[in-house]
Amino acid sequence: MNECIFCKIVAGEIPSNKVYEDDEVVAFMDINPANPGHTLVVPKKHFRNLLDIDEGTAAKVMEAAVKVAKAIKKALNPDGLNLFHASEKAAFQTVFHFHIHVIPRWEGDDLVEPWKPKKGDPERIAETAAKIREAMG
Numbered sequence: 001m002n003e004c005i006f007c008k009i010v011a012g013e014i015p016s017n018k019v020y021e022d023d024e025v026v027a028f029m030d031i032n033p034a035n036p037g038h039t040l041v042v043p044k045k046h047f048r049n050l051l052d053i054d055e056g057t058a059a060k061v062m063e064a065a066v067k068v069a070k071a072i073k074k075a076l077n078p079d080g081l082n083l084f085h086a087s088e089k090a091a092f093q094t095v096f097h098f099h100i101h102v103i104p105r106w107e108g109d110d111l112v113e114p115w116k117p118k119k120g121d122p123e124r125i126a127e128t129a130a131k132i133r134e135a136m137g
């Protein structure tokens with residue numbers, strides 16, 4: 001039996017505030033909003049995260065995220081928006097069904113930057129790039 005909470009939301013088995021739905025994607029309000037309008041965009045099919053989802057479905061989710069972002073701008077007129085995604089616990093994933101957070105932002109709201117930029121070692125950056133290029137195949 002599927003215990004995934006987002007699969008249950010997709011199936012309408014538990015309540016949610018849906019704002020968008022098409023053949024492959026659903027968007028609904030986060031129950032613990034970082035800011036008013038915080039919306040989650042999910043594929044209807046279950047994928048664990050970015051390391052599991054296929055590129056075609058991910059593209060559909062992203063298309064819906066753009067639509068949601070524009071609707072949030074129209075409805076709530078935020079000063080900006082963030083997209084956020086977590087893959088695995090180390091990256092703060094808590095619900096293991098792929099989702100993108102669309103978070104409206106207002107100047108002076110109480111959200112904080114996830115990292116402070118600090119100068120990288122150019123040699124190390126280049127070495128890391130080479131490893132990733134190699135892995136791209």
Ligand code: AMP
Pocket residue numbers: 005016029030031032033040085086092093094095096
């Ligand atoms: P993450 O930590 O990136 O995996 O995000 C999971 C998000 O799902 C959190 O922001 C939760 O507030 C949200 N969430 C968990 N359960 C529900 C639910 N039943 N309805 C709406 N959002 C939920």
Ligand code: ZN
Pocket residue numbers: 004005006007008045046047096097
């Ligand atoms: Zn699921």
